[in-house]
Each structure stands twice: as C-alpha cells, then as structure tokens.
Amino acid sequence: MAEYQMQESNLPNEEGKPTFYPRMKLWNQVDLEYLANNINYASTFTPGDITGLxxxxxQEIAxxxxxxNSVKVDGLGIFTPSLGLRPGKEREAGEAENRKRNSMSICINNINFxxxxxxxxxxxxxxxxxxSKQKPLRSSQRFTPEQRLKLAQKFLKENPYMQVADYCRLTGLLRDSAAKELRKWAAQPxxxxxxxxxxxxxxxxxxEF
Structure with a gap:
C-alpha cells in the first residue's frame, strides 16, 4: 500500500493562488541486497547471482x-550521460579571444534516465x-536549518560540487533563500x-578536499 499527500507548490498559479500536486509518501529506501532477496523467493537465482548480474x-552500461553511447534496457528505460564543467571552470564564451574549454575542464556530471x-x-x-491522514508541510518547512546543513554536507561528500539548484531540490527552498543560506554556510569554516x-x-x- 502506498500513500500520497497533496503538497503545496512553491509557485502560485497565474492568479497568484496556491496550487497543489500529488506527492507519494516514501517510507524508506530499499537497496540491492533487499531486491536480490525478494527476487530469490520467486526464482531459481541465488541472491549472489542476482547481485553479481x-x-x-x-558496469557495462557505464x-x-x-x-x-546511450543505453536502452527494454522494460526499464534509456540511460544517457550528461556533461558539465569541473568545479571552478567558467563556461566558454563565443568571442574568439576567450579561452576555449578543453577536455580537462569537462566531466561526466550526471546520468539522465x-x-x-x-x-x-x-x-x-x-x-x-x-x-495520507497526515497534513503535509510546505516543502520549505520539511527541514530545520540544522537539517538542511547536514543535507548539504552529505551531498558534498557524495558529489564533487553543489549548485544552488541542487540545494533547492534538496531542501525545498526557493532560489533566493537557498542562495542566501548557502552563502551563510560557506562563510562559517x-x-x-x-x-x-x-x-x-x-x-x-x-x-576538506
């Protein structure tokens, strides 16, 4: 059984009134070991076989x-690599005198699915x-400032860098509030x-890196 909540959007409609959208309530996150054990009950494959496969x-998709190449797995979807600039590298401008970006400035920064x-x-x-019988909070009220800081720290341990848009998605803050709070965190060593x-x-x- 799954539950949903009607979550208030950060953006109002054209008349300035709040809008709502359905959002599934996620109870937890299952991992590969959990999936392998579940599949094992309905097949002749061992959990080790499933995990290894x-x-x-x-690894082959990567x-x-x-x-x-993009990779299509029938019944699952299409995986496509996405490029970005390494931290600290500025975008290439169209003017001839501007410095061009070389391969050392570019990296795979995401996988689109x-x-x-x-x-x-x-x-x-x-x-x-x-x-759900529980009343949903506004997306920006789901976390305290301390919790948002921990989310940012965890994100940066798992990713090479974070943009303001990433922090917006993590916390539910609007862009201006997210940018202001990130500047605050960065100002405190x-x-x-x-x-x-x-x-x-x-x-x-x-x-630390």
Missing part, C-alpha cells in the same frame, strides 16, 4: 556511456494509493563548505 550490468513507458505502466498496475568560481558560475564544494 546487476553489478555487471551497471562502459558503453563512457564511449559515447528516461523510464520506459512499460516500466511506468507496470509500476502503476501494482500501485494502490490511499490519501566549521561547516566544511567552501566555494569555487565566481557568479554566475559559483559552485559549493567540500572544504
């Missing part, structure tokens, strides 16, 4: 994307939704957050 599959229609439909067939580059290309990084 999935890891081999992810290898193919590293060679410039587009779910297969069949995968979406299969999930929908298995899902029975009930409206004990938080372990530093900056690279200058606006509009400034990013936030783990000060």
């Amino acid at each position: 999935v890891r081999s599959l992810t 290898s193919q994307m590293a060679q410039g 587009r779910a297969d229609k069949q995968f979406i439909e299969e999930t929908g067939r298995r899902c029975i939704l009930y409206r 004990e938080n372990g957050i530093a900056t690279h580059g200058r606006a509009p290309h400034k990013v936030y990084v783990n000060a």
Whole structure:
C-alpha cells in the first residue's frame, strides 16, 4: 500500500493562488541486497547471482556511456550521460579571444534516465494509493536549518560540487533563500563548505578536499 499527500507548490498559479500536486509518501529506501532477496523467493537465482548480474550490468552500461553511447534496457528505460564543467571552470564564451574549454575542464556530471513507458505502466498496475491522514508541510518547512546543513554536507561528500539548484531540490527552498543560506554556510569554516568560481558560475564544494 502506498500513500500520497497533496503538497503545496512553491509557485502560485497565474492568479497568484496556491496550487497543489500529488506527492507519494516514501517510507524508506530499499537497496540491492533487499531486491536480490525478494527476487530469490520467486526464482531459481541465488541472491549472489542476482547481485553479481546487476553489478555487471551497471558496469557495462557505464562502459558503453563512457564511449559515447546511450543505453536502452527494454522494460526499464534509456540511460544517457550528461556533461558539465569541473568545479571552478567558467563556461566558454563565443568571442574568439576567450579561452576555449578543453577536455580537462569537462566531466561526466550526471546520468539522465528516461523510464520506459512499460516500466511506468507496470509500476502503476501494482500501485494502490490511499490519501495520507497526515497534513503535509510546505516543502520549505520539511527541514530545520540544522537539517538542511547536514543535507548539504552529505551531498558534498557524495558529489564533487553543489549548485544552488541542487540545494533547492534538496531542501525545498526557493532560489533566493537557498542562495542566501548557502552563502551563510560557506562563510562559517566549521561547516566544511567552501566555494569555487565566481557568479554566475559559483559552485559549493567540500572544504576538506
């Protein structure tokens, strides 16, 4: 059984009135070991077989994307690599006298995934939704400032850098509030957050690295 809440959007409608959208309430996050054990009950494969196969599959998908290919897994979706600039590198401008960005300035910074229609439909067939009895908070009220700081620190331990848009998605804050709070965290050395580059290309990084 799954529950949903009607969450208030950060952006009002054209008339300035609040708008709401359905949001599934997630209870927890399951890992590969959990999935492998569940599959084991309905198949002749051992959890070790399943885990090994999935890891081999992810490595091969990564290898193919590293060679410039997108990867389609029927029934699952399409994986496509996304490029970005390394922390502290400014975007290339069109003027001839400006410095060009070389391969050392560019990296894979994300993997885009587009779910297969069949995968979406299969999930929908298995899902029975009930409206949650708990009243949802505004997205910006889900976390205290201390919790938002910990989210930022955790993100920077797992990723090379963070942009203001990343912090917005993590915390639910609007862009101006998110940018202001990130500047506050970076101004306090004990938080372990530093900056690279200058606006509009400034990013936030783990000060320990």
